[in-house]
Amino acid sequence: MNTGGWIFMLVSLSIVWGTTIWAYTRLLSAPSEKPRD
Amino acid sequence: MSTEKKPMEWGTRLGVILAVSGSAVGLGNFLRFPGQAAAHGGGAFMIPYICALLFLALPIGWAEWAMARYGGERGFHSGPAILGVAGRGRVARYFGVLAILIPMVVYMYYVYIEAWCLRYAWEYLVGGVSLTGSIEEKVRGAAVFFGHATGTNADGVLNMSSVFWLIVVTLNIILVYRGLSGGIEKFCQFALPAMAVLAMIVLIRVLTLGTPDPAHPDQNVLNGLGFLWNPDFSKLTDFDTWLAAAGQIFFSLSVGFGVILNYASYLKKNDDIALSGFTASATNELFEVGFGGLITITAAFVFLGASGVGGGFGLGFQTLPVVFEQMGAAGRWIGFAWFFLLFLAAITSSISMLQPVKAFFEEALGISSGKAIAWVSIICGCGSLWVIWFSKNMVALDAMDFWVGTFCIFLLATVQIICFGWVWGVREGMSELDQGALMRIPRFFMFIMKYVAPAYLLVVLAGFTYYNLPQKMTELSNTPVALWTVIIIGAVIALLLVMVAMGERRWRAAGMDLDGKREVN
Numbered sequence: 001m002n003t004g005g006w007i008f009m010l011v012s013l014s015i016v017w018g019t020t021i022w023a024y025t026r027l028l029s030a031p032s033e034k035p036r037d
Numbered sequence: 038m039s040t041e042k043k044p045m046e047w048g049t050r051l052g053v054i055l056a057v058s059g060s061a062v063g064l065g066n067f068l069r070f071p072g073q074a075a076a077h078g079g080g081a082f083m084i085p086y087i088c089a090l091l092f093l094a095l096p097i098g099w100a101e102w103a104m105a106r107y108g109g110e111r112g113f114h115s116g117p118a119i120l121g122v123a124g125r126g127r128v129a130r131y132f133g134v135l136a137i138l139i140p141m142v143v144y145m146y147y148v149y150i151e152a153w154c155l156r157y158a159w160e161y162l163v164g165g166v167s168l169t170g171s172i173e174e175k176v177r178g179a180a181v182f183f184g185h186a187t188g189t190n191a192d193g194v195l196n197m198s199s200v201f202w203l204i205v206v207t208l209n210i211i212l213v214y215r216g217l218s219g220g221i222e223k224f225c226q227f228a229l230p231a232m233a234v235l236a237m238i239v240l241i242r243v244l245t246l247g248t249p250d251p252a253h254p255d256q257n258v259l260n261g262l263g264f265l266w267n268p269d270f271s272k273l274t275d276f277d278t279w280l281a282a283a284g285q286i287f288f289s290l291s292v293g294f295g296v297i298l299n300y301a302s303y304l305k306k307n308d309d310i311a312l313s314g315f316t317a318s319a320t321n322e323l324f325e326v327g328f329g330g331l332i333t334i335t336a337a338f339v340f341l342g343a344s345g346v347g348g349g350f351g352l353g354f355q356t357l358p359v360v361f362e363q364m365g366a367a368g369r370w371i372g373f374a375w376f377f378l379l380f381l382a383a384i385t386s387s388i389s390m391l392q393p394v395k396a397f398f399e400e401a402l403g404i405s406s407g408k409a410i411a412w413v414s415i416i417c418g419c420g421s422l423w424v425i426w427f428s429k430n431m432v433a434l435d436a437m438d439f440w441v442g443t444f445c446i447f448l449l450a451t452v453q454i455i456c457f458g459w460v461w462g463v464r465e466g467m468s469e470l471d472q473g474a475l476m477r478i479p480r481f482f483m484f485i486m487k488y489v490a491p492a493y494l495l496v497v498l499a500g501f502t503y504y505n506l507p508q509k510m511t512e513l514s515n516t517p518v519a520l521w522t523v524i525i526i527g528a529v530i531a532l533l534l535v536m537v538a539m540g541e542r543r544w545r546a547a548g549m550d551l552d553g554k555r556e557v558n
Contacts, residue, residue: 001267002263004080009266016325020316020319020323022319
């Protein structure tokens with residue numbers, strides 16, 4: 001694999017793992033839901 | 038005693054996200070994405086891919102979540118009714134039949150492929166897959182096994198896979214009949230984590246393969262990853278690459294599919310939709326890029342070299358069994374993990390296709406959930422049997438996949454973003470998204486939703502029509518099975534249009550706000 005391949009793969013993986021972890025952290029740390037009627 | 042039906046609803050915030058993610062994560066993540074990326078510039082494919090994600094999928098996805106909850110507040114849960122509300126009238130409502138047609142027709146062929154996954158997983162579990170001889174002989178053996186297992190060698194074959202089809206269809210019906218929180222949500226809460234674990238097992242095995250054959254030192258894991266990820270920037274000037282990226286994003290994220298319109302309509306006014314939409318997209322991308330982008334092509338390259346690597350179903354069902362065979366004793370269990378993973382990915386998607394259709398039948402005809410699922414099962418079952426019967430070279434399947442699973446998806450996405458940005462109004466839409474939001478959507482997305490996404494889609498639609506339609510029209514006129522498949526699709530559209538007209542009369546008689554003219558407090 002050449003340098004460009006490494007860069008594209010690592011940046012892409014960082015983006016997808018980073019955004020997923022950020023989203024779930026934010027979601028799970030949000031105030032709990034009110035009980036549904 | 039109250040005879041009023043208890044309204045359907047989601048159990049938890051996480052539950053609805055996992056259900057939407059389960060709908061999005063499917064076979065396309067593992068089989069279609071790596072093939073598309075390798076064929077369109079490798080790592081450089083990520084540039085148009087991320088552009089399509091930012092300028093098309095995310096904004097249109099958010100628009101769907103917003104329109105769905107807005108329609109749900111008015112008591113509507115089906116695509117035509119919700120688009121009628123957001124699109125302020127009859128034209129949008131009738132275009133909304135696409136939001137029922139797409140999940141309905143895609144379900145007809147998707148459950149057939151789902152049955153293949155279950156059949157392969159079963160065969161690996163009981164040790165029923167045995168490929169012997171040289172690599173070439175194993176490749177031939179895998180193709181023969183595929184033909185026998187799926188019945189795609191000839192038309193009119195109802196074999197063992199039909200039994201697996203029956204199992205899969207029954208499972209789908211049971212899960213959808215059990216309702217949102219009791220069936221779909223519960224199943225996705227188990228299936229999504231299970232898929233992540235299975236994908237991780239297969240990924241670790243693939244990344245630790247090293248150089249399995251000393252006679253071919255160039256066939257190693259790093260070169261396998263390089264085959265997919267080394268960028269070829271010359272492909273970026275090719276319009277086809279941008280078209281492929283947009284197509285992959287649509288195919289993968291279930292945007293313009295009609296599923297989110299139904300799922301999000303069961304949310305309450307103060308439930309979050311902004312972060313939920315973002316999280317569902319992020320989960321899908323994790324499976325697609327994080328797992329799909331590392332597993333399939335790397336494994337195929339390591340054992341078979343560059344010439345053995347292709348994309349699509351061939352890669353999943355014919356090439357990878359040869360790869361598992363080369364892994365020795367562990368191959369059987371890795372093969373089982375792989376095909377069970379594909380099966381879970383497929384069933385979480387197929388249940389999401391049945392649910393919006395069922396909801397539409399209930400809403401338009403005023404029938405019970407049980408009767409609706411019975412009618413939907415009969416119609417979809419007949420369509421699915423048509424695909425199974427005319428399975429030679431997958432002509433019926435391909436015709437449905439092109440005309441409905443690809444073309445209609447572009448069309449519905451265009452209708453939706455025009456309804457959202459130009460009829461309902463991007464300001465009203467954004468304020469709906471802000472209601473109960475756990476994240477603030479950057480305001481520049483208003484500009485993207487109003488101008489960039491519709492323009493991008495119209496260009497993609499025009500390019501798609503110019504590049505793909507003429508060839509498909511020629512194929513249609515020369516292939517009777519494909520032509521009859523399209524005629525059947527036309528009959529389904531006519532049926533759905535009549536049902537929308539019947540629903541319109543019912544909703545108006547019940548005093549419902551079907552044109553979205555009244556405020557809801």
